[in-house]
Amino acid sequence: MSTSHPITVHWRQEGRVITHDVREGDTILRSFELQGDPLPFSCRNGCCTACAVRVLEGTIDQREALGLSKDLRAKGYGLLCVARATGPLVVETQDEDEVYELQFGRHFGRGRVRQGLPLDEE
Numbered sequence: 001m002s003t004s005h006p007i008t009v010h011w012r013q014e015g016r017v018i019t020h021d022v023r024e025g026d027t028i029l030r031s032f033e034l035q036g037d038p039l040p041f042s043c044r045n046g047c048c049t050a051c052a053v054r055v056l057e058g059t060i061d062q063r064e065a066l067g068l069s070k071d072l073r074a075k076g077y078g079l080l081c082v083a084r085a086t087g088p089l090v091v092e093t094q095d096e097d098e099v100y101e102l103q104f105g106r107h108f109g110r111g112r113v114r115q116g117l118p119l120d121e122e
């Protein structure tokens with residue numbers, strides 16, 4: 001008999017709070033889909049941040065979250081498309097732009113860039 005963990009998602013865009021049992025080792029996004037709740041996604045490879053969430057309780061499996069910086073992982077953000085159930089977890093969805101902005105915003109929007117460096121870092 002396989003172990004399952006209760007995973008709760010505060011789906012902010014839909015105004016819903018959903019809990020499903022997810023089998024140990026299964027990806028959370030896929031398991032929710034199979035149980036009738038297709039959460040936001042795009043690439044399914046841990047690269048685009050469309051499925052980004054912030055952890056409210058528990059620990060999220062980050063091994064395959066290539067699209068998130070170490071900094072954002074340390075701040076409790078995770079990617080549900082590649083996060084596998086390892087224990088009880090409560091998360092809330094983020095706006096795709098919110099995580100994108102946190103991760104890349106400081107690199108863009110600082111004016112002109114030459115040879116990959118902002119001008120004020122030359």
Ligand code: FES
Nearest residue numbers: 042044047048081
């Ligand atoms: S769907 Fe792209 S990072 Fe999860």
